[in-house]
Amino acid sequence: xxxxxxxxxxxxxxxxxxxxxxxxxxxxxxxxxxxxxxxxxxxxxxxxxxxxxxxxxxxxxxxxxxxxxxxxxxxxxxxxxxxxxxxxxxxxxxxxxxxxxxxxxxxxxxxxxxxxxxxxxxxxxxxxxxxxxxxxxxxxxxxxxxxxxxxxxxxxxxxxxxxxxxxxxxxxxxxxxxxxxxxxxxxxxxxxxxxxxxxxxxxxxxxxxxxxxxxxxxxxxxxxxxxxxxxxxxxxxxxxxxxxxxxxxxxxxxxxxxxxxxxxxxxxxxxxxxxxxxxxxxxxxxxxxxxxxxxxxxxxxxxxxxxxxxxxxxxxxxxxxxxxxxxxxxxxxxxxxxxxxxxxxxxxxxxxxxxxxxxxxxxxxxxxxxxxxxxxxxxxxxxxxxxxxxxxxxxxx
Amino acid sequence: xxxxxxxxxxxxxxxxxxxxxxxxxxxxxxxxxxxxxxxxxxxxxxxxxxxxxxxxxxxxxxxxxxxxxxxxxxxxxxxxxxxxxxxxxxxxxxxxxxxxxxxxxxxxxxxxxxxxxxxxxxxxxxxxxxxxxxxxx
Ligand code: B12
Numbered sequence: 001x002x003x004x005x006x007x008x009x010x011x012x013x014x015x016x017x018x019x020x021x022x023x024x025x026x027x028x029x030x031x032x033x034x035x036x037x038x039x040x041x042x043x044x045x046x047x048x049x050x051x052x053x054x055x056x057x058x059x060x061x062x063x064x065x066x067x068x069x070x071x072x073x074x075x076x077x078x079x080x081x082x083x084x085x086x087x088x089x090x091x092x093x094x095x096x097x098x099x100x101x102x103x104x105x106x107x108x109x110x111x112x113x114x115x116x117x118x119x120x121x122x123x124x125x126x127x128x129x130x131x132x133x134x135x136x137x138x139x140x141x142x143x144x145x146x147x148x149x150x151x152x153x154x155x156x157x158x159x160x161x162x163x164x165x166x167x168x169x170x171x172x173x174x175x176x177x178x179x180x181x182x183x184x185x186x187x188x189x190x191x192x193x194x195x196x197x198x199x200x201x202x203x204x205x206x207x208x209x210x211x212x213x214x215x216x217x218x219x220x221x222x223x224x225x226x227x228x229x230x231x232x233x234x235x236x237x238x239x240x241x242x243x244x245x246x247x248x249x250x251x252x253x254x255x256x257x258x259x260x261x262x263x264x265x266x267x268x269x270x271x272x273x274x275x276x277x278x279x280x281x282x283x284x285x286x287x288x289x290x291x292x293x294x295x296x297x298x299x300x301x302x303x304x305x306x307x308x309x310x311x312x313x314x315x316x317x318x319x320x321x322x323x324x325x326x327x328x329x330x331x332x333x334x335x336x337x338x339x340x341x342x343x344x345x346x347x348x349x350x351x352x353x354x355x356x357x358x359x360x361x362x363x364x365x366x367x368x369x370x371x372x373x374x375x376x377x378x379x380x381x382x383x384x385x386x387x388x389x390x391x392x393x394x395x396x397x
Numbered sequence: 398x399x400x401x402x403x404x405x406x407x408x409x410x411x412x413x414x415x416x417x418x419x420x421x422x423x424x425x426x427x428x429x430x431x432x433x434x435x436x437x438x439x440x441x442x443x444x445x446x447x448x449x450x451x452x453x454x455x456x457x458x459x460x461x462x463x464x465x466x467x468x469x470x471x472x473x474x475x476x477x478x479x480x481x482x483x484x485x486x487x488x489x490x491x492x493x494x495x496x497x498x499x500x501x502x503x504x505x506x507x508x509x510x511x512x513x514x515x516x517x518x519x520x521x522x523x524x525x526x527x528x529x530x531x532x533x534x
Contacts, residue, residue, distance in 0.1 A: 074442035100476045123399070123427065124448035174429060174443055 008051040009393040010206075011213055011386075012036060012060040012199070013240060015350065018386060019044050020393070025386050027353070037201040053207035057393050060199055061213035061240070066113040066185075066192050069141070070096045073119030073127055073148075081169050081176040082118045082147065088178070089185035090212045102131050107138055114143040114188060116181070117156065117163075121170055125151030133159040143188060147181050186215075213389070214238075214245055217348070220392035221247055224346070227387055231343035231379065235327075236388070239319050239351040246323060252337045277315065284318045293321060293366055309354075316354050317363050320347075324367045339368075340376050348383035357382055398528070399449035401440060403431030404487075405464050410457035413487060413517070417455065420517055424525075426451075437464050437471055444481060450533065451482045451524065459491040465506040472507060482527065486512035486520050 009020040017028045017040055028043045030036075041048065048056065068091045072078030079096045086093055094112065097105050099119060115136070120127045127149060136144070136159075145164045146156045153165045166180040193199050193210055202210060217238060224230055233252055238245040281304050284290045294301060294314070303314050327337045347360065360380040368374050383389075400421055404414050411433050418430045429447045431439060444452055456464065465485070472478055485508050489499050496513045503511030509527060512520040 074445050076436070076439045076442040077446045119446065121429075121447050124446065127448075170446060174431065174446065 006051075006055060007394065008048065008056045009390060010040070010048075010056065010058045010202075011216075011389060011393075012040075012058065012202070013213070013350075014061060015240065017043065018389070019047065020386065020390050021047060025390075035201065036198045037204065040202075040205075048205055053205060056206040057208050058202050058206050059211045059213045059216045059389075059393060060193060060202075066091045066189050067094045067110070068092065068114045068116055068185075069094055069108060069112045069139075070116045070118070071099055071102065071132065071135075072096065072117075073099045077170055077174060078118040078120075078148065082116050082181070084176065085169065085178050085181045086116065086185060088218075089182050090189050090214045091185055099128070099132065102135050105135070107135075107140075110140075112139065112141040113192065114145065114185070115139065115141045117144065117146045117160075118148045118169060120149030120152065120168075121172055121174065122150045122168055123172065124149055128152055128156065136160050145181065145184060216392035217245070217388060218247055218392070219395055220388045221249070223391065224388060227391055228346065228381055228383070230346060230381055233342055234344035234346055234378075234381075235337065235342055236346045236348060237320065237323060237351075238349040239316065239323070239347065240349040244319060244323055245349075246327065248337055252341060280315060280319060280322075283322055287322060287325060289321075289325075289370060290318065292370070293318070293363075296366055297362070312354055313359065316351050317359060319351070320355075320360060320363045321367055324363075325371060328371055339372060340374055342378045344381050345378045346381045346383060346388070348386065348388050352382045352384040355382075398425070398451065398533075399427045399429065399447055400451040400453055401429045401431065401443045401447060401449040402453040402455070403435035403440060403443075404433040404455045404457065405435055405437060405440070406456065406458075406460040407434060408456055408458045408460055409433045410455075410487075413455055413457060416517055417453065420521060421453075424521060437467055441471060441475055441478065444478060445475065450480070451484065451528075453524075454483070454485045455487045456485065456489065457487045459488060461485065461487065461489045462491075465489075465503055465508070468507045482510075482524075482531075482533075483508045484510040484512070484520070484524060486510075486515060486517075489513040 011018040015030060017030060019026045026044070031039045034042070068086050070079055070082045070086065070093060072082055075098065079098065083093060083096060094108055143164070144160060144162065145166060146153060147166050147169045150168060156163055157165060164184065166184060167177065169177050169181050171177050189212060193212060199210060221236065225232060233249050235252065236247040291301065294303065297314060297317065299314055303311050324339065328339050345364065357380050364377060364380060368376055402414070402417055402421065404410060414430065414433060418428055421428045429443055429449060431443055440452055440454060443449070485503055489503060489511060490513065494513070496515070499513040500511040510523050512523070
């Protein structure tokens with residue numbers, strides 16, 4: 001790895017701190033009984049003291065980020081486009097509501113950070129009516145943004161207090177227009193990170209803006225092949241303690257979305273091996289191939305009840321398998337990637353400390369032969385020294 | 398009058414689609430062209446997003462029948478498509494067949510007009526006649 005230009009890079013994750021100084025990366029398990037800054041200083045205070053605030057860069061994926069609820073008039077245009085933009089801005093989507101069904105939708109129990117309302121090209125109007133306003137009256141939310149047809153903007157503004165109106169994300173050719181909503185959501189996310197007392201205090205050690213970790217990772221993607229022996233096209237799986245992020249290049253998507261960004265991101269919430277262990281197990285139990293895979297790995301389902309290294313390994317392996325399933329045609333999801341065209345699968349995050357390339361290859365082989373009935377075998381590449389994160393974090397802000 | 402058009406399924410025959418786009422515009426329609434390779438759900442969703450009154454589907458490569466059978470079920474899942482006029486044209490069967498029989502079958506699938514190997518202008522005249530008949534244009 002190249003030097004970091006004598007910068008100190010710090011990543012605050014949901015489970016670990018990562019600290020990169022020069023060529024070395026240290027990782028520390030977080031202590032959740034302590035405030036973030038206090039915990040960080042206890043673990044790496046001496047190192048941090050050696051750097052000027054201008055040379056310290058911090059990013060954070062802790063605290064889950066912002067939650068969004070999207071209301072749109074169709075699945076393949078408005079909901080899909082808004083979902084795509086929100087994912088790319090690093091937002092967690094708690095639910096999507098098809099407007100025609102809004103009368104039968106239950107309300108989320110938690111406060112929603114941002115509600116996105118979308119639908120219609122500008123040539124159409126009168127899409128929204130009382131059922132929307134009635135739902136919004138009952139919903140607990142902090143922000144609401146409208147990005148649908150401009151013809152309905154006035155009615156929306158009259159009926160939903162404090163709504164932010166931005167240009168339509170669907171243009172007259174039914175293509176996606178990302179920029180305005182993406183900037184709005186990214187800023188909201190940024191304000192949220194900065195507003196969290198815990199994170200805010202980190203400005204005591206850095207003079208640079210604190211970014212979200214997915215943003216940093218996404219920024220490294222176009223230059224990844226300069227650092228790794230990665231064969232294009234590739235996907236990047238960031239399997240962490242609480243969530244799993246997938247970054248992929250656009251040419252791997254069979255889709256009606258035509259965007260300008262080269263790389264997209266998809267998040268599977270509650271698919272992590274520490275904080276989301278239980279929901280990972282639930283997801284595994286819901287997959288009909290899990291038991292065959294467990295047998296293949298020479299363990300039984302008792303492994304779900306075990307703790308320890310062996311159980312963590314198997315859970316990590318299951319996480320890789322489930323993520324691949326979710327992206328394939330076998331499971332219809334928000335997007336399907338052309339998995340048969342992928343030449344490398346790059347893995348980063350906590351998983352690289354637990355699994356070896358051979359242990360991942362077993363899963364890749366099982367998935368491609370069982371689910372895709374193919375002999376294709378993408379090569380697994382482990383980013384075990386967090387070079388991708390370093391690459392993104394080192395880039396000029 | 399707004400029209401959503403495109404070529405259904407995994408069909409990449411694009412020439413007729415381009416001609417349809419031009420011919421519709423020349424006749425004064427507002428066109429939303431989804432192009433080739435369009436899934437059935439995308440057609441209906443595009444109608445909802447645009448408020449189109451007419452959905453005009455092409456199929457050239459022989460897939461039409463398979464999609465045709467799914468139309469009623471899918472359409473019934475939408476609450477706001479009752480007044481939509483649906484039309485399909487191109488090569489509606491694999492190989493050849495009697496145009497009248499084929500059209501009757503597609504009306505059964507839920508299409509108002511079905512044009513098996515009917516020239517485009519004839520088809521558009523049929524649409525204009527139907528719109529007049531329904532007092533829409
Ligand atoms: C060019 C062509 C191709 C090109 C397409 C290039 C491209 N990107 O457009 C290529 C080589 C890629 C191709 C591939 C295939 N093709 Co091809 N192709 C043709 C060909 C020779 C001409 C089509 C064309 O452009 N015609 C000119 C346009 C203007 O005419 P049209 O498409 O017939 O449309 C007119 C009318 O049908 C009408 N119309 C069309 N849509 C609608 C809609 C409405 C509402 C109305 C009113 C009217 C209307 O308006 C148009 C003008 O009047 C036809 C044979 C032929 N001579 O028609 C075969 C043909 C369409 N192909 C055929 C087949 C089978 C295939 C392949 C499956 C071959 C294969 N085994 O790989 C693939 C399928 C690929 C895919 N995924 O779709 C068959 C379809 C058979 C069927 N339906 O029963 C045909 C008829 C050849 C044949 N006789 O067997 N093909």
